[in-house]
Amino acid sequence: xxxxxxxxxxxxxxxxxxxxxxxxxxxxxxxxxxxxxxxxxxxxxxxxxxxxxxxxxxxxxxxxxxxxxxxxxxxxxxxxxxxxxxxxxxxxxxxxxxxxxxxxxxxxxxxxxxxxxxxxxxxxxxxxxxxxxxxxxxxxxxxxxxxxxxxxxxxxxxxxxxxxxxxxxxxx
Amino acid sequence: xxxxxxxxxxxxxxxxxxxxxxxxxxxxxxxxxxxxxxxxxxxxxxxxxxxxxxxxxxxxxxxxxxxxxxxxxxxxxxxxxxxxxxxxxxxxxxxxxxxxxxxxxxxxxxxxxxxxxxxxxxxxxxxxxxxxxxxxxxxxxxxxxxxxxxxxxxxxxxxxxxxxxxxxxxxx
DNA sequence: CCAACTGCTTGCAAATCGCAAGCAGTTTGA
DNA sequence: TCAAACTGCTTGCGATTTGCAAGCAGTTGG
Numbered sequence: 001x002x003x004x005x006x007x008x009x010x011x012x013x014x015x016x017x018x019x020x021x022x023x024x025x026x027x028x029x030x031x032x033x034x035x036x037x038x039x040x041x042x043x044x045x046x047x048x049x050x051x052x053x054x055x056x057x058x059x060x061x062x063x064x065x066x067x068x069x070x071x072x073x074x075x076x077x078x079x080x081x082x083x084x085x086x087x088x089x090x091x092x093x094x095x096x097x098x099x100x101x102x103x104x105x106x107x108x109x110x111x112x113x114x115x116x117x118x119x120x121x122x123x124x125x126x127x128x129x130x131x132x133x134x135x136x137x138x139x140x141x142x143x144x145x146x147x148x149x150x151x152x153x154x155x156x157x158x159x160x161x162x163x164x165x166x167x168x169x170x171x172x
Numbered sequence: 173x174x175x176x177x178x179x180x181x182x183x184x185x186x187x188x189x190x191x192x193x194x195x196x197x198x199x200x201x202x203x204x205x206x207x208x209x210x211x212x213x214x215x216x217x218x219x220x221x222x223x224x225x226x227x228x229x230x231x232x233x234x235x236x237x238x239x240x241x242x243x244x245x246x247x248x249x250x251x252x253x254x255x256x257x258x259x260x261x262x263x264x265x266x267x268x269x270x271x272x273x274x275x276x277x278x279x280x281x282x283x284x285x286x287x288x289x290x291x292x293x294x295x296x297x298x299x300x301x302x303x304x305x306x307x308x309x310x311x312x313x314x315x316x317x318x319x320x321x322x323x324x325x326x327x328x329x330x331x332x333x334x335x336x337x338x339x340x341x342x343x344x
Numbered sequence: 345c346c347a348a349c350t351g352c353t354t355g356c357a358a359a360t361c362g363c364a365a366g367c368a369g370t371t372t373g374a
Numbered sequence: 375t376c377a378a379a380c381t382g383c384t385t386g387c388g389a390t391t392t393g394c395a396a397g398c399a400g401t402t403g404g
Contacts, residue, residue: 006218006219006220007218007219007280007283008278008279008280008282008283008284009200009218009219009273009279009280009283009284010269010270010271010272010273010274010277010279010283010284010287011196011197011200011266011269011270011273011287012197012218012219013273013277013278013279014269014270014272014273014277015193015196015197016193017277019191019192019193019196020191020192020193021187021188021191021192022191024183024187024191025183025184025187028181028183046178046179046181046184047178047179047181047184048178065276086276089272089275089276090272092268092271092272093265093268093269093272094183095268096264096265096267096268096269097182097183097186097265097268098182098183098186099182099264100182100186100261100262100264100265101181101182101183101185101186102182103261104237104258104261105182105185105186105189106180106185107180107181107182107185108179108180108181110180111179111180111181111182112180112181112182115182115183
């Protein structure tokens with residue numbers, strides 16, 4: 001509900017919707033963490049988003065068409081948030097941002113493994129990932145390959161590797 | 173100078189630096205508009221950034237290593253802002269964001285022509301553009317082709333086309 | 345029937361934003 | 375030579391946004 005009469009530049013319009021500290025974090029958790037409920041997004045966030053901010057961002061993302069919301073059949077109070085095609089189409093943006101971040105910022109190895117895979121896979125892998133997201137969030141047919149599983153598994157392994165690496169040196 | 177103890181995720185760290193309404197706007201004007209002085213960035217901005225915000229963002233971008241500043245030999249008060257390699261490396265991020273914006277948001281045709289060219293050119297064109305930025309902002313040798321000139325010219329033509337299109341229908 | 349869980353709201357202090365005005369020093373043009 | 379325009383940037387101040395904690399009505403499971 002903002003009418004900040006600014007320019008029709010694609011970068012500017014994108015920033016008017018996504019240019020804050022939390023919108024892309026929420027979308028990232030929905031997209032890569034497959035978190036679909038409010039509480040999941042609230043509690044399992046690595047960054048600890050505040051509940052009122054989360055509610056506000058979900059509302060704005062809904063209004064702007066990046067996500068949709070439907071009721072959960074298994075629980076009358078639960079809502080399920082899904083990515084729309086508009087939200088799914090952000091995959092290349094995430095891939096570019098993540099690749100830039102891992103190259104120039106002090107990222108941790110576990111958190112950057114998925115960025116690395118996406119960067120190496122290139123647009124072809126992004127397409128496969130988007131196909132999978134269409135299956136998970138829209139009603140598209142299930143694709144043959146699960147990129148999300150691969151990303152999640154790679155992350156899990158990286159965390160595991162880190163934990164063992166932290167535990168063993170004490171013996172030496 | 174923020175210590176908001178958040179996660180080591182590349183997306184998160186990127187947002188901690190660039191996740192606001194103005195940082196990327198400033199970088200966009202330096203990169204695509206070749207605006208190198210404070211006043212240029214202040215006055216020629218399509219979005220009308222406030223002077224204190226601009227000063228703050230330039231400071232933060234400097235601190236974070238995205239741009240550098242040197243004195244202008246021709247004017248004792250002028251400073252020249254340049255992109256660093258870190259800033260130049262944002263080209264793919266801009267290309268992805270601009271392409272997404274032009275596909276899903278109400279952009280104006282003139283403002284999206286450059287996004288279109290960058291999207292069609294793909295990574296190969298981005299590399300050439302980055303080479304040119306290295307020439308303009310760092311001390312790299314001049315590349316054979318000027319992508320910036322091509323982008324600027326395409327934009328100029330789009331504006332021209334729009335103006336004539338607005339002027340002629342009155343006769344009909 | 346109660347404890348845990350659901351999505352989300354409210355209050356409030358602190359930080360940030362956006363606008364307007366201003367400022368000391370520099371350059372330009374008549 | 376001197377005033378006007380320009381330089382990068384700061385200051386004040388009201389309005390908005392943020393972040394934190396607590397709470398709330400309704401739902402579910404044991």
